[in-house]
Amino acid sequence: MTPTETSTTDAGTTLAGPKPGSAVLSEAEVARIRTDFPALDQAVNGHPLAYLDSAATAQRPWAVLDAERRFLETVNAAVHRGAHTLAALSTEEFEAARETVAHFIGSKPDEIVWTSNATDALNLVASGIANASRGRGAPESERLALKPGDEILITEAEHHANLIPWQELAAATGAVLRWIPVRDDGTFTAQDAASAMSDKVRILAFAHVSNVTGFVAPVAELVELARAAGAITVLDACQSAPHRHLDVATLGVDFAAFSGHKMLGPTGIGVLYGRSELLEALPPVRTGGSMITTVTMEKTEFLAPPQRFEAGTQPVSQAVALAEAIRYLDSVGLERIEAHEHRLARALVDGLSGIPGIRIVGPASGEQRAGLVSFDVEGVHAHDVGQFLDAQGIAVRVGHHCAQPLHRRLGLTATTRASTYLYTTDADVERLLDSVAGVRSYFGAAS
């Protein structure tokens, strides 16, 4: 982005960096926080663990582990069925967890659908629209139906989870999948998006924060473009919901998806947010128990959202634990977590920029980026980089990060990604930088 565009977007609330005045977490606070995370307190290959892979999966604090265990030890029972005391308590906790998530992102509780993860949530939207397109659902489902020639617009930087479901939806309906091309650094501007927009676009789906580049999408501008074209917006919030205050009402998106395990919660649980009237219009995808009103041998009447989308036994203890994770994040403060990661990302970018043979992908130094940095080490494959770092107890992600088209566009097959969270220390970052500085000579790639 040019400086002008940066200042324009910074005027909006969704794109600005950490709010001025939000105190960055102090070293002492981070040290205190780390004592809540048992998995961080271990040696790997003879070195203290430096966990820099939270963008893949975050570690969980005792509070979350304890909440799940406490639920399983004292309450555990089926929800929304049965009349016994534990069943009632279980249902109460399950629905209270939904309210916690709703409050966390500024939605109504019945706009929150439990899924197994963000991938599942995005598939639910795409498959639901496919069902609407073949005439399933209620009369109001017609508004979601796609027909041949309609367009689905995404970006070239998407995680496969926000690409392949749309490929499948296009194949199922005859709609055309198009994308906003990214620039050489993997980013795009609101202007790039406007150029790719057309009045045939019915769905605009994009990542809030790129899991590869850390680029923060200009959400307000994208939503405005979509609205002007009469398209719905689908936000992949996997890399934003855990790290920054997310308010769906302010953002104005129609759907949003995120995963529990990236935000201190359990695996096996994810969230789909859908604006009420759209969830109401979305036909069910998975069918079976717990999502019906009347079933005959010939046909079925479905429950209203969110139960319509929650067939079968739900991840109840995971939902309860996710709510605890949200309380934990709230207790620290998302603004402060974001500010902490912002500072660490700057240290990563500045430090890596000073190492010969390192190419950082994504926004340039000084421009806004989330707390993760992917980079290429000239002459050394990312898997070798990851192995070298692992031998020193440093955990990073290597590979294409489920974004092959983006890597292809960047002229790379794989990168190494270091990602931060509230428990990441300056020492973690320094160890990574020290270690990366030695990679090329180890593999004989330094000239």
Next chain:
Amino acid sequence: MIGETAGAASDPLAGLYQQVILDHAKRRSGDHELKSADAEHYERNPTCGDEITVQLVLSPDGAVVDELAWHGAGCSISMASASVLSELAEGKSVAEVRSMIDSFRELMRSRGTLEPDEDVLGDAVAFQGVSKFVMRVKCAMLSWVAAEACLAQVA
């Protein structure tokens, strides 16, 4: 360099990145594309994106591997493994190469428990350490699996 510390207990990578492997990863044998070949197979490791195409040229009677060429992109383990394979396969009979691939697979699946036979595997014994790094076994196997598929084409 790992070579100076190979075998040192202080370096957990020493068993993985033997000097032979690092050398082959840099100075690769057989790393070129042939205009024509008797068999060709493309293999890809979807988890890391490593890819390789192996090409075979057999003797006129089809009994001997005259040339094993390959091209691709990947980590040092997969590239070095292809280089070693190329050197070992050339001049061996098809039957010998088959048997060598079987031995290499057995070694790679051994999780470090097997003592490899240098008479059969030559430089490929250096990959014994890779078998302890379960995540990297597929890297080492990539070109060998492709070569096996080539042999199946000409069988």
